[in-house]
Every structure is written in structure tokens, then in C-alpha cells.
Amino acid sequence: MNLNRxxxxxxxxxxxxxxxIFILFFYVPFLQSIYYSFTDWNGIGKPRFIxxxxxxxxxxxPHMTDGLWNSLKMAAFGLVxxxxxxxxxxVLLNRRFRTRAFIRTAFYLPVIISLVVASVVxxxxxxxxxxxxEVMVRIGLESITEDWLGNVRTSFPAIILLTQWQxxxxxxxxxxxxxxxxxxxxxxxxxxxxxxGWSLFRYITLPMLMPAVTIVLFLTVVGxxxxxxxPYILTNGGPGTSSYxxxxxxxxxxxxxxxxxxxxxxxxxxxxxxxxxxVVQLSATRRKEVEL
Numbered sequence: 001m002n003l004n005r006x007x008x009x010x011x012x013x014x015x016x017x018x019x020x021i022f023i024l025f026f027y028v029p030f031l032q033s034i035y036y037s038f039t040d041w042n043g044i045g046k047p048r049f050i051x052x053x054x055x056x057x058x059x060x061x062p063h064m065t066d067g068l069w070n071s072l073k074m075a076a077f078g079l080v081x082x083x084x085x086x087x088x089x090x091v092l093l094n095r096r097f098r099t100r101a102f103i104r105t106a107f108y109l110p111v112i113i114s115l116v117v118a119s120v121v122x123x124x125x126x127x128x129x130x131x132x133x134e135v136m137v138r139i140g141l142e143s144i145t146e147d148w149l150g151n152v153r154t155s156f157p158a159i160i161l162l163t164q165w166q167x168x169x170x171x172x173x174x175x176x177x178x179x180x181x182x183x184x185x186x187x188x189x190x191x192x193x194x195x196x197g198w199s200l201f202r203y204i205t206l207p208m209l210m211p212a213v214t215i216v217l218f219l220t221v222v223g224x225x226x227x228x229x230x231p232y233i234l235t236n237g238g239p240g241t242s243s244y245x246x247x248x249x250x251x252x253x254x255x256x257x258x259x260x261x262x263x264x265x266x267x268x269x270x271x272x273x274x275x276x277x278x279v280v281q282l283s284a285t286r287r288k289e290v291e292l
Contacts, residue, residue, distance in 0.1 A: 037265035054265035066241040067249035075224035090175030119233035178212030
């Protein structure tokens with residue numbers, strides 16, 4: 001008993017430094033942020049307590065509201081379009097064909113490319129005199145050429161499509177790993193029972209793939225709600241607020257407008273929103289998971 005007590009105390013002593021660092025760099029700043037969100041603070045002077053004014057202003061600020069709406073559109077597009085395409089790609093890549101290894105590598109290649117480099121390249125291609133419009137002119141589609149990132153109607157849809165260029169390959173690899181974890185014996189047994197095509201996918205593949213679906217949906221939703229890099233590099237939220245995201249609105253409020261109290265309030269709203277959406281999504285998908 002004494003030996004177990006000594007081992008327990010030794011374990012506690014080893015955990016204390018890590019716990020102290022975690023508390024110092026996570027919980028303390030988090031609690032400070034909650035306080036700062038109720039203040040008018042420029043990041044340098046003394047914070048001035050203003051109550052709920054920052055939170056009330058969020059819902060009147062077009063940068064924040066348009067950013068939230070765009071983030072929701074991004075998440076919805078990921079759920080409705082990105083994930084089915086990634087699952088379809090994974091199913092196709094799971095088949096046996098001669099160039100399978102090369103195609104898998106090509107599909108995943110955009111994921112490992114630096115986002116800054118990709119943004120600069122795509123930004124050049126999407127300009128009015130860029131490669132995409134030049135190709136359209138050459139194939140007779142000059143009437144639909146646009147300054148894709150400089151037009152209110154097309155700026156955010158263009159950013160959404162660019163995120164799919166990277167995200168579909170990443171999600172497809174996760175789905176592919178899930179498909180390869182399904183025991184082949186289940187398909188053989190279903191084949192004996194006469195199951196074919198869609199029935200195999202509906203009653204075996206999809207239920208057994210639900211753990212991977214849970215992971216992919218979680219990454220898609222959270223990644224969409226905290227999207228920052230592409231809008232910041234390509235358009236900085238413009239023209240107007242057409243390509244703002246909530247994360248970008250928080251960033252600009254802090255580092256462009258020097259309104260750190262307001263930016264902190266926006267960050268807390270974003271964090272709460274991500275937690276709520278994530279909990280709802282995880283609870284909805286985990287109920288449908290099947291143990292292997």
C-alpha cells in the first residue's frame with residue numbers, strides 16, 4: 001500500500017510542471033480574455049470596463065455578421081459538396097488499377113503545398129488578365145470572364161472552390177484509410193447473400209465508415225468556421241465584406257483597428273459557436289458509428 005502511495009505521489013510530482021505550464025499559458029490567458037472582452041482596450045493602455053457593449057456591437061457590425069454568414073456558407077458547402085466528393089474519390093482510389101499509387105499521390109499533393117505559395121499562385125491566375133481568363137478567351141468563353149477576386153459576386157465563391165482544391169484530397173485520404181479498415185470478410189459474406197452495388201455500400205461500407213465520417217465532418221466544420229489564411233492573403237475580406245470570415249473579422253479588429261477588447265469578444269463568440277456546432281455534429285454522427 002505504501003509503495004502504491006509513493007508511486008502515486010511520484011506521478012503527481014511529474015505532472016505538476018506540465019500542469020503548471022498548461023495553466024499558465026492556457027487557462028490564465030483564457031480567463032484574461034473573458035475579462036478583456038468586457039472592456040474597451042487598445043492593447044497598450046489600461047482596459048476600461050464597458051460591460052456587454054462589445055457583444056452587442058458584434059451583431060451590428062457588418063464585418064462580423066457577414067463573416068459569420070460566410071463561415072456558415074463555407075461549412076455548409078463542405079458538408080454538402082466537399083464530403084460526398086471526397087468519399088467518392090476514396091471509393092474510386094480504393095479500387096485496383098495500374099496507376100493507383102500515382103493517382104493517390106497526385107490527389108494528396110495539394111495538401112502538402114504551402115498555403116501561402118498556393119494563394120499567391122491562384123491569386124495571379126484569378127486576376128482579370130490571369131491564366132484562367134486567358135484560357136476562357138481562347139475557348140470562346142470571353143463573355144463570362146471576370147476579375148474573380150475583385151467582384152462582390154465571385155470573390156467568396158472563388159475562395160470556397162480554392163479550399164476544396166486542398167480539402168478534398170485530405171478528406172479522401174481519411175476516408176480511404178477507413179475503407180481499408182473494413183474487413184473483407186463482410187463483403188464476401190454479403191456477396192454470398194446476394195448483396196450487390198448500392199446495397200453493399202448502404203448496409204456495409206457506410207455504417208462501417210462512420211468513424212471516419214465523424215472525423216472528416218468535424219474537421220470540415222471546424223476548419224470552415226476558423227478559415228483565415230486564404231481570404232486574408234487573396235482579398236483581405238474584400239471587396240467590401242463579401243469575402244470576410246469571422247476569424248478574419250476578429251483578426252482585423254485586433255491588429256488593424258487596435259480594438260483588442262472588441263476582437264476578444266468576437267473571438268469568444270467564435271469559440272462558443274465552434275464548440276456548439278462541434279458538439280451537435282459529433283453527437284449526431286457518433287450515434288451512427290458501428291464497432292468493427
